[in-house]
């Protein structure tokens with residue numbers, strides 16, 4: 001079981017805080033939406049910091065696969 005951050009795109013206001021703070025995980029795709037990179041291991045502390053600072057609280061950890 002892998003735990004990964006998931007962004008609720010319908011709530012995301014594209015402030016780019018996550019992509020600035022943690023660019024190894026959060027990137028902007030060609031459609032202009034935040035994308036979570038597929039990694040085997042996520043930097044927990046960094047992602048937690050991003051989750052805490054997202055202005056609209058639209059990122060959360062979810063179990064994937």
Ligand code: SF4
Nearest residue numbers: 012013015016018054
């Ligand atoms: S920090 Fe939150 S609102 Fe800002 S771009 Fe990332 S997911 Fe969207």
